Amino acid sequence: MRKSSFSMWKGMTMLELKGIWKNYNPGSVNELCLFQDFNLTVRDGEFVSVVGSNGSGKTSLLNIICGSIEIDRGQILADGTDIGRQKDFLRQRRIGRVYQDPSKGTCSGMTILENMSLADNKGKPYNLGRGVNKAKAGRYREMLRPLNLGLEDKMNVSVGSLSGGQRQALALLMATMTPVDFLILDEHTAALDPRTAETIMGLTDRIVGEKRVTTIMVTHNLRYAVEYGNRLIMMHEGKAILDKSGEEKARVNAEEIMGIFNRISVECGN
Amino acid sequence: MALILSVLEQGMIYGILALGVYITYKILDFPDLTVDGSFPFGAALTVRLITMGLPPVVTLPAAFLGGALAGACTGLIHVKLKVRDLLSGIIMMTALYTINLWVAGAGYVAIFNQDTIFENGVVNGVFPGAAGRVKTAAVIFLITLLSKLLLDWYMSTKSGLLLRAVGDNDTIVTSLGVDKGLVKIVGLSIANGLVSLGGCIYAQQQRSFEISIGTGAVVIGLASVIMGTSLFRKVTAPRVTSSVVIGSVLYKGCVALAMFAGIDANAIKLITAVLFLIILVISMDRRKNPGGGLT
Numbered sequence: 001m002r003k004s005s006f007s008m009w010k011g012m013t014m015l016e017l018k019g020i021w022k023n024y025n026p027g028s029v030n031e032l033c034l035f036q037d038f039n040l041t042v043r044d045g046e047f048v049s050v051v052g053s054n055g056s057g058k059t060s061l062l063n064i065i066c067g068s069i070e071i072d073r074g075q076i077l078a079d080g081t082d083i084g085r086q087k088d089f090l091r092q093r094r095i096g097r098v099y100q101d102p103s104k105g106t107c108s109g110m111t112i113l114e115n116m117s118l119a120d121n122k123g124k125p126y127n128l129g130r131g132v133n134k135a136k137a138g139r140y141r142e143m144l145r146p147l148n149l150g151l152e153d154k155m156n157v158s159v160g161s162l163s164g165g166q167r168q169a170l171a172l173l174m175a176t177m178t179p180v181d182f183l184i185l186d187e188h189t190a191a192l193d194p195r196t197a198e199t200i201m202g203l204t205d206r207i208v209g210e211k212r213v214t215t216i217m218v219t220h221n222l223r224y225a226v227e228y229g230n231r232l233i234m235m236h237e238g239k240a241i242l243d244k245s246g247e248e249k250a251r252v253n254a255e256e257i258m259g260i261f262n263r264i265s266v267e268c269g270n
Numbered sequence: 271m272a273l274i275l276s277v278l279e280q281g282m283i284y285g286i287l288a289l290g291v292y293i294t295y296k297i298l299d300f301p302d303l304t305v306d307g308s309f310p311f312g313a314a315l316t317v318r319l320i321t322m323g324l325p326p327v328v329t330l331p332a333a334f335l336g337g338a339l340a341g342a343c344t345g346l347i348h349v350k351l352k353v354r355d356l357l358s359g360i361i362m363m364t365a366l367y368t369i370n371l372w373v374a375g376a377g378y379v380a381i382f383n384q385d386t387i388f389e390n391g392v393v394n395g396v397f398p399g400a401a402g403r404v405k406t407a408a409v410i411f412l413i414t415l416l417s418k419l420l421l422d423w424y425m426s427t428k429s430g431l432l433l434r435a436v437g438d439n440d441t442i443v444t445s446l447g448v449d450k451g452l453v454k455i456v457g458l459s460i461a462n463g464l465v466s467l468g469g470c471i472y473a474q475q476q477r478s479f480e481i482s483i484g485t486g487a488v489v490i491g492l493a494s495v496i497m498g499t500s501l502f503r504k505v506t507a508p509r510v511t512s513s514v515v516i517g518s519v520l521y522k523g524c525v526a527l528a529m530f531a532g533i534d535a536n537a538i539k540l541i542t543a544v545l546f547l548i549i550l551v552i553s554m555d556r557r558k559n560p561g562g563g564l565t
Contacts, residue, residue: 093447105445107438110431118431122446128424131431175445 013079013094013181013214015042020064020074022238034060034238038074042231046245047208047215049225051257052235053265058218061235062186065216067091078181093123096175096213098168100187105171108160112151112170115159116140119174143173147203165196169203176207183208185217189224197221201228222261226254236264277526279407281519282414283472284490288498288518289421289511290337290464291491296499298437298457303359303488304344307366308337308462310484312469314374317381317479326387329470330413337466338459340366345455363484370481377481386474387413406475413471417464418511424460425511433457465491486542493546494518500553521545 020038025031034057042048052058063069065076067088076084083091098105106115117132120140137155144152147169151162159167168188176183185204189197205228208215219225225232231245232252242260244252287309294302312333319329340362348358371377387393388406397405424430436443436453443450465487473479498510498517505513528541 087449089444089447089449092445095445097445099441104439104441107435107442109438110434114431114434118435118442118446121428126428126432126446126448128427128429131426131428 014044014077015065015182015214015216016040016075016077017061017065018075018077020076021072022060022064022069023072026072035064035071035074036238038238038240040233040240042214042216045212045214046231047229048217048231048233049229050216050218050233050235051220051222051225051261053261055237056235057238058235059186062097062184062216062218065182066095066097066184094181095184096180096182097184098171098175098186098188100190102164102167102171102191105174106159106167109158111156111158112144112162113137113140113155115170115174116143116177119177122178143177144170147173163196165192165199168192168196168200172200172203172207176211176213180213183211183213183215185215185219187218187220190220204228222257223254226252226257232257234260273526273530275404275407277523278519279410279475281522282407282410282515283468283475284494284522285414285468285515285518286417286471287465287468287487288491288494288514289417290461290468291488292495292499292511292514293421293433293457293461293464295492295495296437297434298454298461300348300355300437300454300458301359302341302344302458302461303356304340304362304366304458304462305359305465305488305491306484306486307363307370308340308465308484309469309472309487310370310479310481311340311366311373312337312466313473313479313483314370314469315466316470316473317379318373318375320381320384320386320474321379323384326385326390326474329474330387330467333466333470334463337469338463340466341458341460341462342455344462345451345458348458349451349454367481367484370484374479374481378478380478381473382477386477387471388474410471410475413467414515417467418515421460421464421511429456486539489542489546490518490521493542493549494521496553497521497549500549521549 017038017040020035022035023031023033050058050061060069064071067083067086071084074084075082078094107118110118114132117136120136141152141155149166149169151166151170154162159170162170172188188204189200192200201224204217215229217229230249232242232249233240234242234257241264287305291302291305294300315333315336316329319332320326344358344362347353347361348355353361388409393405393409394402397408425434432443432446432448432453433456435446436450436457440450443453469483472483494517495514496517497520498513498515501517501520502509502513524545525538525541528545529535529538533541
């Protein structure tokens with residue numbers, strides 16, 4: 001079990017979803033078949049933006065990858081190994097995830113130093129060794145300094161007293177502190193004010209660029225989806241109805257995406 | 271003097287119980303009713319081992335391990351069988367009632383003539399003559415202090431940090447690649463180990479086991495924790511455990527005062543409940559501070 005979860009970190013890994021089926025509430029009146037034979041391949045080092053209306057399956061897609069929801073049928077291959085039946089926590093040893101809610105990525109009752117110490121130990125056993133290594137505080141400070149949020153001077157401040165943007169920046173840093181194969185961003189700027197969201201997106205782009213980590217970002221902000229990343233996917237009713245990468249993606253503009261988005265929304269009566 | 275000594279002794283014994291309740295209530299955010307069963311479980315194990323003729327010091331680790339096992343069962347019921355936290359504790363508490371009767375052999379067992387951690391050659395040698403009056407309090411103080419220091423040490427380890435994280439935000443524990451269920455089971459084990467250790471010392475101080483000592487144990491623990499953490503709100507991690515023990519002593523002091531004022535001894539549980547309610551209401555607005563006593 002350990003061997004597969006702690007494969008040598010190569011900085012990037014391919015992720016393949018093959019023939020995914022997911023039924024919600026099977027057998028009841030509320031039965032909802034979200035994914036029927038869904039396929040997606042995310043190549044090494046790709047930064048994929050996923051957009052789509054509510055209920056299109058974009059957050060479910062992330063939950064399926066992370067193991068937060070189980071699939072009925074299909075395979076999830078990480079670098080060729082099927083992780084589709086692996087427990088969520090085992091899978092997440094190689095995944096960094098940032099949520100929409102800033103409080104999910106950090107522990108509010110603990111200090112920045114404690115939070116970072118926890119994150120820094122990911123992949124290693126949480127044993128009876130010292131929880132907070134003061135010697136590493138300097139290194140953590142250096143990681144916080146480029147954020148320009150003044151967090152480096154608040155190492156012993158409880159995270160609960162930070163602003164949403166500060167917490168989200170910390171969550172992003174913590175999710176990528178240790179080597180991960182995939183970075184999963186679940187509308188991670190949606191709960192922030194526009195200016196803070198801008199800062200967090202800039203930070204995201206920098207981290208993804210530096211770490212060359214395969215990234216999937218779900219966003220409601222079409223402009224971010226167009227501006228960042230090298231692939232854009234639009235989800236609708238459990239299908240990827242638009243998938244542009246490379247040159248094609250670079251030529252896409254926000255108006256065009258907005259047009260398609262509005263058209264499908266109208267069709268659905270939204 | 272005798273009254274003060276008695277309050278100190280009882281307060282410190284229940285202080286160990288309160289340390290356990292502190293873990294479940296404040297750190298894990300788990301309302302654990304196992305306590306009403308694991309406190310007498312420690313006492314039952316103790317009288318059994320002592321009547322078997324084992325050296326009294328053995329009862330301390332034995333009671334801790336026994337309580338830890340009970341806590342692990344509550345954790346397994348909650349995590350593996352997906353039973354709600356409150357119900358998991360109630361199930362174990364109820365099961366332990368019978369187990370306690372089996373282990374102790376009866377609803378009331380006295381250990382008047384046997385050696386205890388307070389009455390043995392070594393302790394009597396250290397506290398000769400008149401000093402013997404404080405020996406019980408002194409021994410309890412040592413054990414309580416040791417329990418507190420060990421808990422402080424544990425909370426500063428990686429494992430302890432993770433325990434705090436699981437109560438704070440269990441999503442992050444999964445993100446860190448750790449089974450959050452396992453962390454909760456470990457937390458419940460340590461908590462009930464401490465509660466049971468409290469029961470072990472209580473039985474030896476009272477020189478008897480009584481099946482009803484568990485009734486309301488969790489309320490006493492909660493009252494102590496809330497009182498301690500509310501009174502000393504600004505203290506940080508290692509000292510919060512001291513606050514909890516002090517809270518327990520103060521709580522026992524309040525009960526003693528009520529008794530001293532002439533309230534009927536049969537009313538003790540009613541006083542306990544009313545006192546707990548008062549403490550709860552007084553501390554309520556203060557508890558809005560995120561992170562509670564740990565910040």
